[in-house]
Amino acid sequence: MEQPSGSQQPAFERVSFVRPCVYCGARLAVFVSREAGSGETHNYECPECGKDYPVHAALEPLVSLLEPRTDGKDDRYMETLF
């Protein structure tokens, strides 16, 4: 891990939440860091089906799988390309 080259540590707030994947039903724990006064939208992917979700965060979110998908399939979420 590389440290940023500033002397001041930004005030990151770490937030985690559990969110089910609306596509496949897996339960995901999502860990994000938020920075006071700023923030961008990052995307995280469901590890089971690949559907991605936007989240407001300062850094790339981390996702861990709590419970596997419940839809009994093994397909991947496909964005509708029309």
Ligand SMILES: [Zn+2]
């Ligand atoms: Zn999923």
